[in-house]
Amino acid sequence: MYDYTDFDESFVRARVAQFTQQVERRLDGSLTEEEFRPLRLMNGLYLQLHAYMLRVAIPYGTINPRQMRQLAMIAQTYDKGYGHFTTRQNIQFNWPKLPDVPAILSALADVGMHAIQTSGNTVRNVTADHFAGAAADEIEDPRPYAELLRQWSTDHPEFQFLPRKFKIAITGSPHDRAVTRAHDIGLRMVRNAAGEPGFEVLVGGGLGRTPIIGAVVRDFLPVADLLPYVEAVLSVYNTLGRRDNKYKARIKITLQETGKEELSRMIEARFAEMRPLFGGADQRLLEDIRAAFAPPAFRNAPDGAFDDFYKADPVFRAWADTNLAAHRAPGYAIVTISLKAHGQTPGDATAEQMRLIADLAERYGHSEIRISHEQNVILPHVHKSDLPALHAALSQAGLATANIGLVSDIIACPGMDYCALATARSIPVAQEIATRFQELDLEHEIGPLKIKISGCINACGHHHVGHIGILGLDRAGVENYQITLGGDGTETAAIGEKMGPGFAYDQVVPAVERLLRTYLDLRTDAGETFLAATRRLGLGPFKTALYGEGARDAA
Amino acid sequence: MSRRFSPKVVTANRLREGDVVYLTADDRWSPLHTEAELIEDEAHAQLRLLHAAAQKLQVVGAYLADARPGPNGPEPTHFREEFRSRGPSNYAHGKQADGKQAELPNV
Structure with a gap:
């Protein structure tokens, strides 16, 4: 790195x-x-x-x-x-x-870390696909570009007082694991007809009180033009963005007010001015950065022990089925370490767990670690023959929960247990949903599902793009939770639809249970995911599950 | 006729530690909600808030929060203030761990 x-x-x-x-x-x-x-x-x-x-x-x-x-x-x-x-x-x-x-x-x-630009109306931490550099479906590792953007945006004198905060996400895969469509700028790597890599550029996405899926302002941006183009977007936003009203200050509102065509035209005009000024220095820097992200020397070894353990040990098998992803190198796997043990706080790790993860990364993972926006830890490069030993070590520390992508792998913001902006709690709701479905022993039966919980309208918990989204509000001095369905944070991004009146704190878990039992009753077979079922069936049956018969017409 | 003034306490966070404190009638900053001065008069509330805001080396972000009388002293009326007086619900950290949580009814 x-x-x-x-x-x-x-x-x-x-x-x-x-x-x-x-x-x-x-x-x-x-x-x-x-x-x-x-x-x-x-x-x-x-x-x-x-x-x-x-x-x-x-x-x-x-x-x-x-x-x-x-x-x-x-x-x-x-x-x-x-x-x-x-x-x-x-x-x-x-x-x-x-x-x-x-x-x-x-x-x-x-250790080369800092807290600069993690707040304020600046370009925030650039987020990336957490499987970057390892994913089988990747065109190119997006992190050299992310690092280039980090260096360019850090203390950039023109962009320290933007109208509002500014978030950039980047993925090197056509499959979007970085929620690029809900960012101020989303960069998704694609290939053009000639097979060259470039970026599909999305602008004006965002969640919060006005959730909007970003608009494509460039179908294909050659990778060499990344910095001048992003600078052009920032420059236009810096000029147009509303500083008179905090709620209208994000670029998503600029996009709505200016219109995609006019905004794109202004960006292209600014880009034409910017591009000659870069003079290739950025590309030389990028080459140096790229060298730092060279893949590790992958081992060429048989993965024999993996298959034996997979057949013999059902606990290992369950973990391997949910927590491993396909790696680009033969014999390797991407390991996701769940920070979502049932009943624990999503995303929390103790000092002991952090040290163990560091040790295991050195022993089995070419010393590489990633943090995902889904609040888990990833060891991106583990040889399959090391997986049984890795799994055993993780089990000892409560880090081997086999639930990635399932009901209990919940994103939750800190909510009113910590956050001064929150209007309700989110952490205990996540804890209780996870505990309940563990008791029911239903999560593997239910299969892929993303539940996302925010404790206020600012949507740090990404509830708008949860298959089931939960938003905690303060209704007349009482915590109240609104449920949305059908959200999607991937390349087929969608904003979830509000189902109806909110639920009291102690009614949220039963409501989620009714939704998921309805799904189990109505799905065509185990291959139809919850999200696919909501798309096929519409939201009617799920509204009925939440509010009872008669609610469908009223809602 | 103006609306009846609902009783208030003055609360803030300590500058150095960041923890929640309440202004007492004898001008101390207490970690206990029950020790707060329960203010029933609007003009007095504004004066006490000014007094609090002037203590720039002790506290940050002083404001008036709704409260009601209870058997052991003032109690919060809103759940946000109840959490502030106790600590987070996912760990026994904050006041509940420091033994500084007043006896409050479970709302």
Whole structure:
């Protein structure tokens, strides 16, 4: 993976030194909270419900064992022994104390990490396909482009005060595992008629209170034009974006107000101006970056032990069936380590678990680790012959839950258990759904299903693109949960449809159970997924399941 | 006639630790909701809020939150304030772990 150059290192160190002084001046009263707040947010430090929260960037979800161990050290020394992996491939510490934050940032800098631009109206952490560099269906590893975008956007003087935050996602596969259609800019790699790789560019997608699927502004952008084109999009947005109204400030609203045709025309015009200015420096940089992402030396060995274990051990088999994905190299598999043990908080890992993951990545995974936006950890390169030993080691640490892509593999934002913006809790809803379906022993029977829960309209939990989406609201001083169905975050992206009146906190799990029992009754066979069934049947039968007969017409 | 003023407490987060605190009648910042001064008069509430906001080296983000009298002192009326007075529901962290959670009815 990419290692910091002297330039990166000194930039991050300089920022730590700056922020250290800013914290001192806040603590001695030289800075007021009004003055300090934008400074701490620039460095990823929020004040939440019960404590400060530090959001640390994990660029495009790629992290090495040394960095993971440092996160474990921070969790243990400065927090409560755990960290929370987020839906933007970052990690959040929920309990740091303000005077400790400079030391934490310094410890992060020691391993080439930082919290810069994890907040504020800037280009945020660029997210990527968590199977990047490993997936069998991949055209090209998207991470060199993501790293190029990171370097270009970090402290970019023109884009530090955008109308609103700006999120870019990138995937090197036609199959979209990075929710590119719900980002301010989505980049999906495709090939043109000549077989050359390029990007389909989507602009103006987003979730939040106005969920919108991004519009394709370029069917095919040659990879060499990436930076000038993205800069053109940012530049047009920076000019047009609404600064008068926070709720209309994202580029998705700019797209709606300006229209796709006019916006595309303005982007192309700006691109024509920008492109000659780049002069090839970006391409030389990209070549250097690309070298840092060279694939590891894959082993050419028989995978014999895998098949034996697969046949003999049903627990291993269940895990292999759900938690492995197809790798590009023969004999290898992509392993997803579930951070969704039934009843646990989605996305949380203890310091001990982080250390074990780091050890196992070194022993079995060519020292590579990824964090997914679905709040799990990935070992992207594991030889199949090592899988039984890996599975055994994960089992010992409560990390071998066989549930990837199933009912209990739920995305949940921190919700009102931590977040100052939340209107209701999400974590306990996720815990209870997972526990209930484990009791029923139905999740493997139900098969592929994505449940996504947000504790407020801002939709950090991606509820709009959940097959079942759950949105927690405050209705007259009581938690209330709205259910949406039919959302999809992949290349066939769709915004889920609101089903009707919301449910009280203790009615959510029974409502989800009714939906899934209806699906089991009505599906053609086990091959028809929940999402496919909702598309074939329409939402009528599911509305009936939620609200009873008679509700169909009324709703 | 103006609407009846619903009683309030002044609450904020501590600058250094970030934890939730409540302004008491004798001008301390207490971690216990039950020790908060229950303010029943609107003008007095505004004065107490000004007093709190002026303590820039102790607390951040002071505001008035609805509360009601209870057997052991003021109790929160909204679930958000109840969570703030207790801690998160997924771990026994925060006030509930520090032994600083007041006895509150389970809402």
